[in-house]
Amino acid sequence: MLGSLSLTFSPLVPxxxxxxxxxxxLVLLAFGLLARASGLALRALVLATLLLALANPAAVREQRETREDVALVVTDRSPSQTRIDPRSAQTDQALAQLDDHLERLENTQVRRLESRGQGGAGSASGTRLFGDISTSLSDIGRERVSAVFLISDGRVHDAPERLENLGIDAPVHHIMTGKDEERDRRITVEEIPSFALVDQAERLRFRVDDLGGVQGNGRAEVTLSLNGETVERMEVPVGETHEVPFTLERRGASVLELEVAAAEEELTELNNRVATTVNGVRDRLRVLLVSGEPHPGGRAWRNILKSDPSVDLVHFTILRPPEKQDGTPIDELSLIAFPTRELFEVKLPEFDLIVFDRYQRRGVLPTAYYNNITDYVENGGALLDVSGPDYASPLSLWRTGLRRVLPAAPTGEVFEEPYHPQLTETGERHPVTGRLSQQAPRDDSDQPRWGEWFRLIETEPNGADVLMSGTRDSPLLLLSRQGEGRVAQLASDQIWLWGRGYDGGGPQRELVRRIAHWLMKEPDLEEEDLLAQTREDRLQITRRSLAEETGPVEVTFPDGSTRSVPLEATDPGRFEAEIAIEQQGLYRIEQGDLRALAALGAINAKEFEDPRATAELLTPLREDSGGGLTALHEAEVPSLRKVAMGRDRHGSGWAGVVERDSYRVTGVERTPLLPGLLLLLLILGGLVAAWYREGR
Incomplete structure (x- = not known):
């Protein structure tokens, strides 16, 4: 406890x-001096006493408590420090040595700060330590800080250039981890589109660099993967930009990964892989709609498909079959000939979806063209058959080459009776129909109730998934995969009743849209799929399956560690899990043959663009503060000494800690210098003396 004495004035008047x-x-005294008045000195004494009394002087003594100087020790625990050897071990050893040196300093308090260096923007902004440092300085009190010791590899991306930005007057000493002559190899994507058309080739540009003189033959092996599947392996020259084509096969987000083979003696393989997300979009959906015998629902299919602006519809209706002979000359017919060869041989691969609406064998299509359609489906095409009574007749499409891909065989029975379409157990779990029932009206048994239909063609499924059933539990909507393609079949031609609102109607447009999108392999409607996404600091995993239960998934974290995560059923056919995550980067989720990718923050961390230890990023601040640099691969932690303000703050083998002489005022004592009685005596004494002098 120290005391400080000072003189203060508290005037009694303004x-x-x-x-x-x-x-x-002063004016009165000047006149008296000119007039050579007697007793002038005594008069001046009285006036001075009166003015001093009005100024009200007092002696003030502050009671002060000295405060210790504070040395702030900042330990960088960012990924480049913890995931690259031997930096973590160097950090721990340097911290122990520094603590030992600090304990020997008098009047010095040590504050420690461990920072992971992740700012609000995550790893996309690199290591950001000085946000945490500024918060600690505010808690300590900037006037007490005598030195800042930063143990780091130097990969700090928010360092201020000047000391005044920190608001302190103390040296910032950098104790740098890392090895001598570090080397590393990295791969960088220079250009890639954010969106790409499905089934159309796009190109990405990338570059492989060897930092610090990686030894090699000047070439590196690079692997391109799409959604976890290897697409191409190539050998590219190091230090040059290279282009590689890729093609997206589905809509939605796809993850492209590039991985370069590791080089000798490189620091880390964390920057040997880059990943980026490309959104697949369809340019136009080309649909061929072939209508057979006209019926009330024929126009409904055309209207639904034409209402979608992304659909290019080619529609043909067979109004004049070959057996219709009435003697009309060909040149007088108003109907054009059905372009069978152009549609089913020349241009067939150009269509994304073929729809047969109540079509039957009528001699228009040769047998070979049905085989062409079968090959088209097995090679990745899509077929939708809307069956009418003719499907149960000898003219059925089942009696053509299409029977290889059609999901159900007709029994020959056609039920002409009212029924309400219902979802099967599989339909409740399938994404095409599962959520249709959530907004449907309910019957007395709490089952979704849609409007009545009056016709159903009885069929026997051929390994297909039955999503909806009708009267007598006969299959109504069937989906199947054939080769690389897909087929859907609706065993009734009366879905148009829903569109008309009969008996309350039903989700006609939405059901047709979902069937078409499933046939187009839209990822949102896959029945067996694994999805993952990150939200803030949570990883959400979704597994869709037609099975009643599913096993756990394996999660691979960005640092390579793995974890088995069980899934819980949340809805029919939907299983979910959510885990807390801390690491920035790319997460891989696997279950059997299914894979999913998700990214938290930036997929490719900025600090791993060049992970070599460096002093350059902290040099401006260090030099402005007078701090020193110690590379741990060359020397140990320097010794410490107290230095006065204005003196050198570092030297060969030592680092300075400034003496701040900081204190806190704990109390104040104020003593008036002119008590009232003393003041009265001085004034009266002065007046009496002046009267006596002038009286002589």
Missing amino acids: LWLLAGAAVLS
């Missing part, structure tokens, strides 16, 4: 009045 009185006193 300062302007006190100043006026002083001026007036």
Whole structure:
């Protein structure tokens, strides 16, 4: 505890009045001096006493408590420090040595700060330590800080250039981890589109660099993967930009990964892989709609498909079959000939979807063309058959080459009776129909109730998934995969009743849209799929399956560690899990043959663009503060010494800690210098003396 004595004034009158009185006193004394008045000195003493009394002087003694200087020790625990050897071990050893040196300093308190260096923007902004440092300085009190010791590899991306930005007057000493002559190889994507058309080739540009003189033959092996599947392996020259084509096969987000083979003696393989997300979009959906015998629902299919602006519809209706002979000359017919060869041989691969609406064998299509359609499906095409009574007749499409891909065989029975379409157990779990029932009206048994239909063609499924059933539990909607393609079959031609609103109607447009999108392999409607996404600091995993239960998934974290995560059923056919995550980067989720990718923050961390230890990023701040640099691969932690303000703050083998002489005022004592009685005696004494002098 120290004391400090000072003189203060607390005027009893305003300062302007006190100043006026002083001026007036000087004027009166000047006149007295010119007039050679006797007793002038005594008069001056009285006036001075009066002015001093008005100024009200007092002696103030502060009671001060000295405070210790504070040395802030900042330990960088960012990924480049913890995931690259031997930096973590160097950090721990340097921290122990520094603590030992600090304990020997008098009047010095040590504050420690461990920072992971992740700012609000995550790893996309690199290591950001100084946000945490500024918060600690505010808690400590900037006037007490005598030195800042930063143990780091130097990969700090938010370092201020000047000391005044930190608001302190103390040296910032950098104790740098890392090895001598570090080398590393990295791969960088220079250009890639954010969106790409499905089934159309796009190109990405990338570059492989060897940092710090990686030894090699000047070439590196690079692997391109799409959604976890290897697409191409190539050998490219190091230090040059290279282009590689890729093609997206589905809509939605796809993850492209590039991985370069590791080089000798490189620091880390964390930057040997880059990943980026490309969104697949369809340019136009080309649909061929072939209508057979006209019926009330024929126009409904055309209207639904034409209402979608992304659909290019080619529609043909067989109104004049070959057996219709009435003697009309060909040149007088108003109907054009059905372009069978152009549609089912020349241009067939150009269509994304073929729809047969109540079509039957009528001699228009040769047998070979049905085989062409079968090959088209097995090679990745899509077929939708809307069956009418003709499907149960000898003219059925089942009696053509299409039977290889059609999901159900007709029994020959056609039920002409009212029924309400219902979802099967599989339909409740399938994404095409599962959520249709959530907004449907309910019957007495709490089952979705849609409007009545009056016709159903009885069929026997051929390994297909039955999503909806009708009267007598006969299959109504069937989906199947054939080769690389897909087929859907609706065993009734009366879905148009829903569109008309009969008996309350039903989700006609939405059901047709979902069937078409499933046939187009839209990822959102896959029945067996694994999805993952990150939200803030949570990883959400979704597994869709037609099975009643599913096993756990394996999650691979960005640092290579793995974890088995069980899934819980949340809805029919839907299983979910959610885990807390801390690491920035790419997460891989696997279950059997299914894979999913998700990214938290930036997929490719900025600090691993060049992970070599460096002093350059901290040099401006360090030099401005007078701090020193110690590379741990060359020397140990320097010794410490107290230095006065204005003196050198570092030298060969030592680092300075400034003496701040900081204190805190704990109390104040104020003592008036002119007590009232003493003041009265001085004034009366002066007046009496002046009267006596002038009386002589």
